[in-house]
Amino acid sequence: MSHILVPIFVCVVVPIAVVAIAAATKINNDNKRAEVFIKAIESNCGIDADKLAEALQKPKKTDREILNLRLLRGCAFSFIGIALCIVGIVSLSTGTEFSADPVTVPLVFGGASLAIGLSYLVVYFVTRKQIND
Known part of the structure; x- marks a missing residue:
């Protein structure tokens, strides 16, 4: 129970x-x-x-604070995504099957985290130019 x-x-x-x-x-x-x-x-x-x-x-929050938070989140998500993708690729290269959890889980979460991080970084670089103007 x-x-x-x-x-x-x-x-x-x-x-x-x-x-x-x-x-x-x-x-x-x-x-x-x-x-x-x-x-x-x-x-x-x-x-x-x-x-x-x-x-x-x-x-x-000021525009500068929002911009700094976007940069921080973008870098954090990107680095976490890259690290998880590396863990998945290393597991795959050591002979673990692709359908196994040590490979698919890090690759799936790493890809999602990397996508979120890159989107934050894109928004950071676009809005940075608008704030400076």
Whole structure:
């Protein structure tokens, strides 16, 4: 019985709990900001409501920060993809059959990771030219 419950718990309950916790955190943060804003309006102590609303907004990343994150993700995914592809090719060259897990799993995940990394790098180089202009 327990060998059935563990996969169900891992595949169903844990993802639902993670999403619920993330949603509850976001709702709590929004409620706290709204509460501070309402208290400031009620106290009517001469605070400009527009400036307060602007100050209570979530901090936005600058274009340079977004660009640096794209470069970081692109390099990380690309290097992970290259490493996994190398592991798969080495396993294949040592005589492991292509349909075996030591070959196909690294090649599949390595190819996907490499594709994601290269797409991040392409977006980085394209947007870098737009930001400099």
